[in-house]
Amino acid sequence: MAETIDAEKVRHIGKLARIELSDREVEMFSRQLGSILEYFDKLQELDTSGVQPMAHPTDIRNIFGDDVPHESLSTDEALANAPQRDGDFFKVPKVIGEGR
Amino acid sequence: MIDTKDSVLPVIGLEIHVELATETKMFCRCRNRFGDQPNTNVCPLCIGMPGSLPVMNRKAVEYAMKVGLALNCTVAEFTKWDRKSYYYPDLPKNYQISQYDLPLCEHGFLDIPLKDGSTKKIRVLRAHLEEDAGKNVHDNPSHTAVDLNRAGVPLLEIVSEPDMHSVEEVMGYARSMHRLVRWLGVSEANMQMGHMRFEPNINLHISSSSRTCKTPIVEVKNLNSFRALERTVAYEIERQYSQWRADPDGYSIDKLGKQNRGYDDDLGRTVFQREKEEAHDYRYFPEPDLAAVTVSQEWRDGISSQIGELPLARRARYMKDYALSFKEADALTLDCPTGEMLDAAVAAGAKARRCANLLLGRGSAIANERRCAIAEIGVTAGQLAELAKMLDDGQINATAAAKVFDELTDSDDSPRAIAEAHCLLAVTDTGQIVAWVDEAVAANPRAVQDVKAGGKKQARAFGFLTGQVMQKSRGAAKPEEVQRLLRQKLGD
Numbered sequence: 315m316a317e318t319i320d321a322e323k324v325r326h327i328g329k330l331a332r333i334e335l336s337d338r339e340v341e342m343f344s345r346q347l348g349s350i351l352e353y354f355d356k357l358q359e360l361d362t363s364g365v366q367p368m369a370h371p372t373d374i375r376n377i378f379g380d381d382v383p384h385e386s387l388s389t390d391e392a393l394a395n396a397p398q399r400d401g402d403f404f405k406v407p408k409v410i411g412e413g414r
Numbered sequence: 415m416i417d418t419k420d421s422v423l424p425v426i427g428l429e430i431h432v433e434l435a436t437e438t439k440m441f442c443r444c445r446n447r448f449g450d451q452p453n454t455n456v457c458p459l460c461i462g463m464p465g466s467l468p469v470m471n472r473k474a475v476e477y478a479m480k481v482g483l484a485l486n487c488t489v490a491e492f493t494k495w496d497r498k499s500y501y502y503p504d505l506p507k508n509y510q511i512s513q514y515d516l517p518l519c520e521h522g523f524l525d526i527p528l529k530d531g532s533t534k535k536i537r538v539l540r541a542h543l544e545e546d547a548g549k550n551v552h553d554n555p556s557h558t559a560v561d562l563n564r565a566g567v568p569l570l571e572i573v574s575e576p577d578m579h580s581v582e583e584v585m586g587y588a589r590s591m592h593r594l595v596r597w598l599g600v601s602e603a604n605m606q607m608g609h610m611r612f613e614p615n616i617n618l619h620i621s622s623s624s625r626t627c628k629t630p631i632v633e634v635k636n637l638n639s640f641r642a643l644e645r646t647v648a649y650e651i652e653r654q655y656s657q658w659r660a661d662p663d664g665y666s667i668d669k670l671g672k673q674n675r676g677y678d679d680d681l682g683r684t685v686f687q688r689e690k691e692e693a694h695d696y697r698y699f700p701e702p703d704l705a706a707v708t709v710s711q712e713w714r715d716g717i718s719s720q721i722g723e724l725p726l727a728r729r730a731r732y733m734k735d736y737a738l739s740f741k742e743a744d745a746l747t748l749d750c751p752t753g754e755m756l757d758a759a760v761a762a763g764a765k766a767r768r769c770a771n772l773l774l775g776r777g778s779a780i781a782n783e784r785r786c787a788i789a790e791i792g793v794t795a796g797q798l799a800e801l802a803k804m805l806d807d808g809q810i811n812a813t814a815a816a817k818v819f820d821e822l823t824d825s826d827d828s829p830r831a832i833a834e835a836h837c838l839l840a841v842t843d844t845g846q847i848v849a850w851v852d853e854a855v856a857a858n859p860r861a862v863q864d865v866k867a868g869g870k871k872q873a874r875a876f877g878f879l880t881g882q883v884m885q886k887s888r889g890a891a892k893p894e895e896v897q898r899l900l901r902q903k904l905g906d
Contacts, residue, residue, distance in 0.1 A: 330695055332501050369494040369516070370706045377705040378472035381436050384443035384457075392456045392562075395463075402452040403559035406503045409550050 319347045417659075420622040424651045426584055427576035429613040430591055431569050432601045433546060434477045440545050440568040441468030441511065441704075448607045452561035460548075460566040462506035467703050470495075474568035475518070475707065477600040478543050479717045481570060482519025484598055484724060485538050489714050493518045495701035503560045504548035512571075514698040517542035518707075524574075524594070525726055526586040531740060533726065536587050537575035544569050570600075576615065581647050588612060588643055593725050597750045605639050612637040616650045617667060620658060627662060629654040630670040634677050634684055642677055649683045650675075728753050736766035745774055751789035758795035764802035772802060776819040792823040801829040813889050814838035841891045844899070847883070850891070851899050854882040865904055876900070 324343045328335040335343070386392075389402050398405040439446050442459040459466040482489050496514035519541040525533040548565035550558050572591065578584045592610060595601040603610045617631040632650055637643045658665045675684040723731075725747045732743035732753075747753050752773065759769045773788050781788045801818060804810045810818065810833055821832045833839045841847060855862055864875035876897075883896045 330499065330501075330697070369492075369700055371702065372705070374705045375708050377470065378475070379443060379469040381438050381471050381473035382443060383438050383445045386444045386455050386457050387461075389451070389453045392453050392461055398557075400554070400557065400559045402454075403551065403561055404453070404503065406558050406560055408556065409502060409552070409558040 319344050319351060420620055420655075422651075422655060423619040424579050424647075425576045425617055425619055426578040426647060427615040428574045428578065428584060428587060429615075430572045430574075430588065431546075431611040431613075432481075432572065432591075432595050432603065433609040434474055434568040434570055435599070435601050435609075436471055436473045436477065436568055438471060439566040440471050440474050440543070441566055442466075443469075443471075444566070446567045447563075448604075448609075450563055452559075452563065455563045456565070460562050462508070468511065470704055470707075471568060474543060476717055477568070477598075478518050478541065478570050479709070479714065480598050480600055480721060481572070481595060482522065482541050483714070483718050484594060484721055485519070485522035485524055485541065485572070487519035487522030487538060487541060489519055489709055490516060491710075492516065492706065492708050494706040495704040496698045497701050498544075499695070499697045500547075502547070502550070503558065504550045504562070505545075505565055506560075506562070510545055510547065511701055511704070512544035512698075513542035518709075524587065524590055526583065526590045527726070528586065529582065534577075534583065534586075536577045536583070539573045539575050541570055541572040544571055581644060581651070584614065584647050585640065585644055588640060590725075592640075593748065597725055598721065599750075608638055610638070612643045614643065614647055614650075616647060616654070618651065618654050618658065620655070625662070627658065628667040629658050629665055630667050631672045632675050632684070633672065634675050637677055642679060645682050646677050646684055653684070725750075732756075732766075732770075736760070736770065738766070738770055742770055742774060745778065746770065746788075749787040749789065752787055755789045755793075755795045755798065759799035759802060762796060762799035764799035765806055768802035768805050769798055772798060772805075772815065772819055776816050780820070780823060793819065797822050797829055804829060804833070808840055808842075808892060809833075810838060810840050811889065811892060814840070837888055838890060841887050842895075844895070847887070847891050847896060847899055848903075850883045850886040851896070851903050853886065854879055855900075855903055858882065862904065 321340050321344055324340050324347065325335065328340075328343075393399045393402075393404065396404045434446075436446050438444060439455075439460065442457050444455040444457050444460055447455060457466075459468060479489050493513065493516050495511050497509040498512045498514070499508070500510045501508060517540040520539070522538040522541070523535045524538060526536055527533055546564050546567040546569045548560055548562035550560055552558055574587065578587060592603050595610075596603045601609055613633060613635050614637070615631050615633050618629045620627050620629070632654065634646050634650070637646055654665075664670075674687045676687045677683075678685050729740075729743045729747045732738045732746060733740060736743075738746070746756055756766070756769055756773060760766050777788045777791060777793070780791045784791060801810075801815055801822070805812065805815050810829075814833065817836065817838055818829050818832050821827075821836070822829060825832060827835075830839075858879060861875040861878050864871040865879070879900055880893065880896055883900065884891060884893060887896075
């Protein structure tokens with residue numbers, strides 16, 4: 315049985331994704347995500363012992379580019395879709411508490 | 415101060431982030447270059463446009479393998495990429511591409527030098543590739559300005575085991591790693607440019623008469639200088655100890671687990687950092703946009719063959735084969751090319767001792783002035799070898815050789831040609847020296863008298879006369895020869 319999705323969990327996921335959710339949305343997503351997880355429960359019934367975890371859906375390996383510079387966008391092009399700019403920078407709401 | 419009744423063992427692990435010196439970024443071919451105008455090295459991929467797809471930089475993988483192999487790591491035959499959730503605007507696609515469960519390199523070690531001349535093995539848990547974030551600029555109080563030039567620059571994260579137990583060991587490890595990545599040519603490791611950042615994990619294992627206890631593990635992020643690292647570790651050891659003394663029951667890893675602190679450079683100490691509970695909920699999952707990587711034996715061997723002799727091995731060889739002191743050998747193995755220059759000069763028939771003296775004398779002084787490596791001052795191995803041989807054969811004396819050495823930095827001429835042009839060749843013509851001796855004796859009757867009279871003033875007067883002759887020769891006569899002829903003349 316997969317984890318159940320309750321309202322609290324949906325709110326937490328919303329917070330992690332920096333999305334504000336209304337009570338109605340929390341209720342709706344709990345239901346929708348719940349039915350997706352139920353579907354995965356069905357898959358869990360398969361015996362996968364001895365099957366290697368899949369790292370990637372294709373068998374393609376080792377796709378590389380050479381370390382040779384290509385032309386980049388101009389600063390104006392790069393900033394064209396930004397809601398706001400500050401000179402040559404993207405302007406965003408004040409960031410606090412960074413950390414990778 | 416630590417009470418001698420308590421036995422306190424600091425336990426320290428270090429994560430080091432190294433920016434790799436590729437021409438282009440890790441997943442696109444925008445330039446990887448520090449100091450350019452903001453947002454000039456950006457493309458749809460690094461500014462997080464929907465639909466853009468990453469293409470892995472082969473060179474970044476090879477550089478990472480090179481470091482891993484030099485650190486005696488196992489290079490994975492199969493490795494893949496993962497997404498790490500990240501919600502800050504300096505990496506606008508909202509995840510960082512990293513490696514989670516299958517890192518490229520694992521289980522290695524780095525030998526670090528200790529003060530007593532011995533070495534210590536520090537184990538390396540893993541070294542994996544990830545992308546760097548851009549830069550958030552906080553100059554303005556009302557908003558944040560974002561430059562994405564650095565977003566996507568290849569970063570190698572090297573994680574040690576908690577094998578270090580003192581500030582000295584941490585610094586030895588950090589400096590050895592710094593030397594190694596520069597040596598391998600995979601990073602400029604310029605601290606001012608943020609090419610290398612440290613994240614120490616520190617706690618104390620304390621046994622006192624009544625109990626044994628472990629303090630909470632403190633992680634300090636983003637230290638970008640050796641000084642900050644040194645001060646952080648020293649400060650944390652003291653701070654954790656006094657906090658434990660004040661509250662031996664409460665201040666323990668069992669009760670508090672892991673904590674984050676920030677480093678305040680102005681205060682020179684770490685400060686408490688409140689973090690949101692969900693900050694570490696990274697929710698890794700496999701990166702579907704990048705193909706997995708398999709590393710063949712052939713590929714690995716090819717990289718391995720590029721590594722060559724490493725700093726510690728070369729230093730040991732110089733002490734053994736060239737009879738250099740630890741300090742001399744260390745100074746000649748700060749970077750790779752300086753040693754290659756020395757070895758090439760020795761291979762050309764020069765004596766190692768002479769070459770080392772030249773390199774560590776004027777060579778080191780000039781390199782310091784120019785803030786570069788000794789190998790970069792513009793003297794070739796061939797020039798070095800010839801000058802060393804001239805010294806050895808007595809064709810030039812040490813003072814004149816230093817002058818020639820200085821001239822060599824801006825010249826392709828041979829040391830002999832320079833010495834001739836500047837009249838710096840040793841005068842071996844005895845007749846010429848005898849003539850100078852005669853002149854000096856005739857011009858300084860008082861000194862001659864003092865020498866002949868013996869007693870207190872004799873040595874000084876003799877030195878004076880020698881100096882007079884040396885001056886006439888413009889330093890080109892051999893002092894021993896001058897003294898021999900002077901003694902002969904004065905009937906000593």
